[in-house]
Amino acid sequence: MLTYLSAALPQFTSPAGRLLALQCALRSDTRGHVTLADGLLRGMRLRGRRELWLELSQAGWLETATVREGPVTVRLLDAAVLDQAPGRGVRRRAAHWALHPAPLVLPPASPAALRLTALVLASLSSGTAANTEDMGTVSRMCGHSPQQTKELLDRLVSAHSLAIWRHDCDTDEVLWQFP
Structure with missing residues (x-):
């Protein structure tokens, strides 16, 4: 959806x-x-x-x-x-x-942009330790530019909802891991 x-x-x-x-x-x-x-x-x-x-x-x-x-x-x-x-x-x-998109946990008062990004990542997750997806796909599903998406991924790491994330510029893929 x-x-x-x-x-x-x-x-x-x-x-x-x-x-x-x-x-x-x-x-x-x-x-x-x-x-x-x-x-x-x-x-x-x-x-x-x-x-x-x-x-x-x-x-x-x-x-x-x-x-x-x-x-x-x-x-x-x-x-x-x-x-x-x-x-x-x-x-x-x-x-x-x-x-409540498991496995991501966010404080209830998190802004909508952060909640939507967490939901997109949770829906794209495969259940493995590390997950990857095309940056364009993640950004489009979030309704953000790639730059905004990168900032929101940083905020998810700061909130300890993600352990790490990384953008591979050569393949334009985003990798993320849950805590």
């Missing part, structure tokens, strides 16, 4: 907007309706962030809702999201995992 959203959303979509779109896509029903509980939005640090809903609406990705206290219900306009497989139960588990 992260790969799909990297293509479906405009490049300028904020990291918080991407995290919100991911939850909407994974939690939607077959008609594209999704209700996000107030507690979920509060836990994601996105409660009351009307600008995020407007950002996704202006991108033509969802129908704007009236953002107020309590749960938010929207309708997704992206037809490709409605045809997604596997089933809804699997997508709900993926939505929950996306909030």
